[in-house]
Amino acid sequence: MVNEYKVRWILANEFQLIDDCFKPLSAGLSQDEIGIGDDGAVLDVPVGKQLVVVTDTLVKGVHFPGDAKAYDIAWKAVAVNLSDLAAMGAIPAFFSLALTLPDNDSDWLKEFSAGLKAIAEQYDIKLIGGDTTKGPLTITVTAQGWVDKQQAVLRSTAQPGDLVCVSNTIGDAAVGLKIALNTMSAEVLQALSAEQQSLLLKALHCPQPQVFIADLIKDYASSAIDISDGLLADLNHIIEQSSVKSAMPLQAVIEVADIPLSDALKNYVKASDDWSPVLYGGDDYQLCFTAQKDDFAEMDSVAELLGVKLTVIGEVGLAAESQQSKIQLKLNAKPFQVDKVGGYLHFS
Ligand SMILES: Nc1ncnc2c1ncn2[C@@H]1O[C@H](COP(=O)(O)OP(=O)(O)O)[C@@H](O)[C@H]1O
Ligand SMILES: Cc1ncc(C[n+]2csc(CCOP(=O)(O)OP(=O)(O)O)c2C)c(N)n1
Ligand SMILES: [Mg+2]
Known part of the structure; x- marks a missing residue:
């Protein structure tokens, strides 16, 4: 009609x-x-x-x-x-x-x-x-x-031994959202300068898609995903789909202290002891990808010329069959527990 x-x-x-x-x-x-x-x-x-x-x-x-x-x-x-x-x-x-x-x-x-x-x-x-x-x-x-032709980078092709990497910094937009919606305590907000608050709001409202490293991803990454729902949720897609494709039980071991943070996010985490925007806040629109160890240094040096910071945050390995979570978190080499691993869900 x-x-x-x-x-x-x-x-x-x-x-x-x-x-x-x-x-x-x-x-x-x-x-x-x-x-x-x-x-x-x-x-x-x-x-x-x-x-x-x-x-x-x-x-x-x-x-x-x-x-x-x-x-x-x-x-x-x-x-x-x-x-x-x-x-x-x-x-x-x-x-x-x-x-x-x-x-x-x-x-x-x-x-x-x-x-x-x-x-x-x-x-x-x-x-x-x-x-x-x-x-x-x-x-x-x-x-x-x-x-x-046939060079598209998939979520399903990570291999054991690959490094887990991310572009630029993580968690900025999710803390920006707390500022935009006025859901941050006054005490934590005080830890952020006016300039830092405006950078976080910019990350939320005007994300910079990583178009300039698309060619590098194509040439060097073994798998990739963009971080929209949250770092752990999106990395989990790589691990789950690569486990199916390779017929191997894969896991990722992530060092939380290595996740790259802006100065604003360092201040936020210090003031709140809250890692959730970094681990499962979402809205980052940074890339999370895996790469073979031998490829990373060359990839990183080209990315630097393009003004993009790449950081290794962990490694893909084989999971024990009994293992519940396929993402193991460490903070300064000690096991790190979080309340939930899930990222943004529309129907939760
Ligand atoms: N309504 C839909 N109809 C068909 N395919 C869909 C629909 N919603 C999502 N998909 C597909 O499911 C996959 C995962 O989607 P999504 O989680 O939205 O990915 P992304 O985070 O990259 O946007 C993608 O291949 C996407 O094309
Ligand atoms: C008002 C408001 N509330 C919450 C959020 C946070 N948020 C909404 S959707 C979403 C995840 C990304 O959206 P989705 O539609 O799942 O994108 P896709 O994964 O398909 O790229 C996040 C983090 C926001 N950006 N704005
Ligand atoms: Mg989508």
Whole structure:
């Protein structure tokens, strides 16, 4: 059945909205390609490459606070998708945008399209289409990228003896969320300078997807995942899927003290003795990957040239059959217990 509201919305606004806000982001396709304006986009696939397709949705109140800025919402909706592509070792090329809006607020849309433009320019990707409907604010982005044939990096190919590594720092966005939602005690908040608080909020609202190390991941990582649900939960996907694929019972032994923290997070952990944002906070959009020991030094030196810090936090090994958790945590070499291992769950 035709949705009356959608029809009204489309007739009144959609074409103007698309022309004004989104069509400019489609510029730069080749003469043979078709972007925004027809029933579908038509795109060339470079010779020798495979297409990698990812999609993620952001919902108001679930993925971002109700008072988040339109610019930041747009940035994050695209960033989380580029993060998935980077984890596959793929270079992003295009994205499409399914937008559900509660009303036609032109100031909000201008800000939203400025955020889209900023991230599209930063990572050289083109908007190739989408859909616009009326309803509770929800943004779904689908992104496409390329990887050399059969070189995509999977979650399921870690091997015993591999190092477990992460990019940059972990836990910033989860503590940023505590600041945004005002759920941190005044005492702990005092341990963070104003500048540190604003860096943590930036990590939450404007994550930097690790696009620039996608090629390195492709060339050196034995498996990879991006950290959206939390370090332990996402590493657990690598361990579980690699155990199935290799038909070996794998585990990861992680040294919590080696997990790279920003100065703000060091202050937070010191003041609160709470490791949960680091271990299962989520929203990091850093990469967690495994690599053979012999490959790490070379990979790390190239990453450094690209301005990305890589850190070894543990090692993959064989688990005892009786072992309950496939991730063993240590803090300064002593067994470290946490209340839960799970990360963010939508239906818990
Ligand atoms: N509604 C769905 N329909 C089909 N596949 C889905 C759906 N939701 C998730 N998936 C697939 O399940 C896998 C895991 O999804 P998810 O946990 O969202 O991964 P990520 O953290 O990388 O976004 C992915 O391959 C994803 O494409
Ligand atoms: C208002 C608000 N509450 C909670 C969070 C934390 N949060 C929401 S969803 C999520 C996990 C990532 O989202 P998901 O849809 O699971 O992404 P995917 O794993 O599919 O990439 C986290 C950490 C947030 N970012 N904003
Ligand atoms: Mg997803």
